Amino acid sequence: SQKIEQNSEALNIQEGKTATLTCNYTNYSPAYLQWYRQDPGRGPVFLLLIRENEKEKRKERLKVTFDTTLKQSLFHITASQPADSATYLCALEWGFTSGTYKYIFGTGTRLKVLA
Amino acid sequence: DGGITQSPKYLFRKEGQNVTLSCEQNLNHDAMYWYRQDPGQGLRLIYYSQIVNDFQKGDIAEGYSVSREKKESFPLTVTSAQKNPTAFYLCATEGYTGELFFGEGSRLTVL
Numbered sequence: 001s002q003k004i005e006q007n008s009e010a011l012n013i014q015e016g017k018t019a020t021l022t023c024n025y026t027n028y029s030p031a032y033l034q035w036y037r038q039d040p041g042r043g044p045v046f047l048l049l050i051r052e053n054e055k056e057k058r059k060e061r062l063k064v065t066f067d068t069t070l071k072q073s074l075f076h077i078t079a080s081q082p083a084d085s086a087t088y089l090c091a092l093e094w095g096f097t098s099g100t101y102k103y104i105f106g107t108g109t110r111l112k113v114l115a
Numbered sequence: 116d117g118g119i120t121q122s123p124k125y126l127f128r129k130e131g132q133n134v135t136l137s138c139e140q141n142l143n144h145d146a147m148y149w150y151r152q153d154p155g156q157g158l159r160l161i162y163y164s165q166i167v168n169d170f171q172k173g174d175i176a177e178g179y180s181v182s183r184e185k186k187e188s189f190p191l192t193v194t195s196a197q198k199n200p201t202a203f204y205l206c207a208t209e210g211y212t213g214e215l216f217f218g219e220g221s222r223l224t225v226l
Contacts (some may be wrong), residue, residue: 003181004157010153017222031167032213034213034214034215036215036217041220041222042219043119043121043207043217043218043219043220044205044215044217045159045206045217046210046215046216049212049213049214062182089157089158090186091158092124093213102160102163102173103148104157104160104214105150105157105158106157107156108157
């Protein structure tokens with residue numbers, strides 16, 4: 001079965017630096033992979049989606065890469081700010097049943113940006 | 116406002132009781148999902164639905180039931196058969212390009 005691995009340890013970085021989070025998966029490459037932000041006690045919020053034929057996707061200070069050879073996605077936040085502190089979840093589509101995709105989520109990496 | 120509304124935000128249940136979590140959306144999305152989130156674990160899929168009157172079991176459906184009588188609504192019932200129901204429950208819809216839109220969640224605690 002498909003598995004996702006995210007670094008379960010919290011990542012602390014200094015304000016202004018680039019944060020890099022890793023998402024590894026074990027089996028077949030999904031058609032696309034997504035990143036979400038989750039604040040404590042809140043629902044996840046969609047950030048970026050990258051397709052298997054895309055190497056890189058950008059949105060403002062966010063950048064996602066997708067390496068199907070390494071079975072890995074990297075999520076970067078440049079010029080990080082304390083407001084970026086949150087848990088970031090990686091998700092990939094896993095199977096298409098009855099006209100609907102199923103998604104599998106990683107456990108998330110907690111990022112803390114220090115002022 | 117467009118979005119997904121989950122209620123109640125907090126819910127307490129006594130052992131042996133069934134409880135129902137509400138999920139309503141006005142995004143006009145077809146697919147809806149229920150996930151459970153526990154500390155240190157990823158979101159786990161309970162049930163999902165593509166269209167009205169149709170739904171499929173996810174990875175951890177035992178002890179849960181759902182209905183999809185209207186496109187806008189996808190309530191989840193946590194039955195007494197669910198042995199460890201204390202968790203954070205999240206409802207989501209799927210957008211037109213594959214992204215998921217989540218509600219604010221319902222936290223269920225068994226007393």
